[in-house]
Amino acid sequence: MKKPCAAAAGRLCAASLLACLALAPAAHAAGAKAAKSTKPDGQPVPVTAEMTGAGIVSSGVALPPAPPPTGSREQPVSAWSGPLPYPIVIADRRNNRLVEVAPDKRIVWEFPSPNLRIYRGNDDVFFSPDGRRLMVNEEDNYDIHIVDYATRALTWTFGASDTKGTKPGYFDYPDDAHLLPDGKVVTADIRNCRIQFIDPDTSTVIGQWGTDRVCRHDPPRHLAYPNGATPLPNGDLLVTEITDAWITRMSRDGGVVWSVRAPGVRYPSDAFPTRDGQVIVADFAKPGRIVIFDPKTRKVTWEYFVRDGERMLDHPSLAVELPNGHILANDDARHRVVVIDRATKAIVWQYGVTDVPGHKPGYLNYPDGMDVDVFHDWKGALAGR
Numbered sequence: 553m554k555k556p557c558a559a560a561a562g563r564l565c566a567a568s569l570l571a572c573l574a575l576a577p578a579a580h581a582a583g584a585k586a587a588k589s590t591k592p593d594g595q596p597v598p599v600t601a602e603m604t605g606a607g608i609v610s611s612g613v614a615l616p617p618a619p620p621p622t623g624s625r626e627q628p629v630s631a632w633s634g635p636l637p638y639p640i641v642i643a644d645r646r647n648n649r650l651v652e653v654a655p656d657k658r659i660v661w662e663f664p665s666p667n668l669r670i671y672r673g674n675d676d677v678f679f680s681p682d683g684r685r686l687m688v689n690e691e692d693n694y695d696i697h698i699v700d701y702a703t704r705a706l707t708w709t710f711g712a713s714d715t716k717g718t719k720p721g722y723f724d725y726p727d728d729a730h731l732l733p734d735g736k737v738v739t740a741d742i743r744n745c746r747i748q749f750i751d752p753d754t755s756t757v758i759g760q761w762g763t764d765r766v767c768r769h770d771p772p773r774h775l776a777y778p779n780g781a782t783p784l785p786n787g788d789l790l791v792t793e794i795t796d797a798w799i800t801r802m803s804r805d806g807g808v809v810w811s812v813r814a815p816g817v818r819y820p821s822d823a824f825p826t827r828d829g830q831v832i833v834a835d836f837a838k839p840g841r842i843v844i845f846d847p848k849t850r851k852v853t854w855e856y857f858v859r860d861g862e863r864m865l866d867h868p869s870l871a872v873e874l875p876n877g878h879i880l881a882n883d884d885a886r887h888r889v890v891v892i893d894r895a896t897k898a899i900v901w902q903y904g905v906t907d908v909p910g911h912k913p914g915y916l917n918y919p920d921g922m923d924v925d926v927f928h929d930w931k932g933a934l935a936g937r
Contacts, residue, residue, distance in 0.1 A: 594694075594717030603673055603692050605646030605918070609911040610664040616937065618661060618702060621683035621927040628875070628926030632656075635891045635900040637876050639930050641686065642889055642903075643677040643921035647911045650677055650686065650699065652925060653889075653903050659913055660930050663704050670713050671697065671706060676822070676870070676921030680731040683927025689729040689739060694722070696729040696739055698752065701928075708752050710737070718744050718764045720757045727779045728822055738789065740778040747781045747791065761791075761806055769798050772806035780822040792823045792833065799823045799831055799847070812847050816855065826873045833871070834881065840865030842881060842892070844873075856897055862906060863899055869920050880922070887916050 623629035631637040636655040644651050648668065652661035663686075665671040675691045685707075686699040695711030716724045724743035731737055736758065737750040746762035762775035769776045771791065780792035784801070788809060791800045797820040800811040814820045814833050823833040826844060830853060835841035842865070844854040856879065858864045866885035874880050878900070879892040888904030904916035911917060 593719040594712045594715035594722045596715050597694075599714065602646075604668065605648055605673065606909075606911055607648070608665050608668060609647050610649065610662055611651065611659050611911060611913050613659045613662070613913060615662060616660060616933065619928045619930060619933040621701075622929055623683065623927045625681070625926055629929040630931050631875065632931050635876070635878055635893070636880070637874060639925045639928075640880065640889065640922045641677050641679070641925055642882075642916065642919050643674045643688065644911075644916050644918075645673055645675055645884075645920040646909065646917040648672050648674065649911075650674060650688070651916075654930055654934065655901075657903055657914065658934070660934070661701075661704070663699055666706060670695075670709065672713075674921070676728050678728075678730050678921075678923045679925065679927060681733045683925075685731060686923075687729045687731045687737065689726045691725045691727055691742070694724065694726065696723075696726055696737070698731070708755075710750055710752070710755055716743075721755075728781055730781065730783050732783055733787075738781050738783070740781045740791075742777050742779050742794070745775050745777060747775065747778055747789075761802070767795070769793055769796060769811075771800050771802060771808055771811065779820075782822065782824050784825055790823050790825060790831070792820050794819060799833065801847070810847055812850050814843060815845050815850060815852050816843055817841065821869045824870075824872050832873055832879070834868040836867050836869055836884075838864075838866045838885065840868040840883070842868060842871040842879060854894065856892055870922065872924070874924065875926075880924070882919050882922060884918050884920050887918060889916065889919050889922060 632655040639654045641652045648665040650663040654660050672693045673690045674688050678687050688697045693713050694716050695713045698708040700707050711723045723741045727740045729739035740747050745767040749759035751758050761772040766774050767776050768774045776793045776795035778793050782790040787804050789802050797814040797817045799814050801809040817835045819836040821834045821836040823831050830846050832844045839859050842856040845852045865883050869882050869884050871881040877894045887909045890899045891901035893900045909917040
């Protein structure tokens, strides 16, 4: 979910899990990195039933051994046949878990919350460039995490769970965190109207775009409620701002390459690049919309928009182009992830039961983020099983 909602009350979880040992001893056992303790400067906020969601749940599936990462985004592992060519890791937000689903809909990997006080409401999830780690943000828990894929362990946290703030070490609705090729982390901090660059080795903020709480469009000095900062292959970032649907391509040093308003979009969520240099962006609304547009001409070249019925989207928060050209999208409020045929605009693959939340195999509960697993050869690992 990309719009503001209530947030959570609890103790300070400073820039590392070791500051939360009393709350998350399992995280300490996983080998979390230490950071200097800091005096609380944030504002505790109340936990709501919506934010707690289903609590700590899992599918109950016996998981197969995970294969090592042998692929990359540039050279992916062998693809599956069918509309979904690779497994996808889903941030199943109101189940407080990450779950990976293969194209044949088998659950192959899962990470339930180890402790709701520190890990709750995972909003987006993205693989690191080497496929060994997962970067997770939690908007209404006010923190971001790194999860080790092989060990399924929480290894790093930055932010103060259940506490919002503006000073270093605090967020106010962090969104779309990514691990960059140089090992640094970038995240959009929506209500603080900034994008921050963080060194996870030292748990310090090393750079920032935007001015704290100055929420208007004038990058890099000011940003108007940014909810996305997507890394591009050449090192640039694609920044999404909610106000007026601004999409801006920026170089790592903060230079503006171009800046345009997403055409036909009311509430832009997490713009991504397409293979041919265009931009795909979800419209977080009901009915929802997915738009592909050319930033040079500012014209829409493809659109998915259905006003009602089974094919209607309800607050889709992320859409990406698959290697086969189809569109993969979270349909958050309908509790499903779908693949849309680019040519026919038919839904040709779905995980989750439309409008029915749940956590057992085949069900999701407000899926809010996902990434395509081109790193692990699950096709080979599951052969014959």
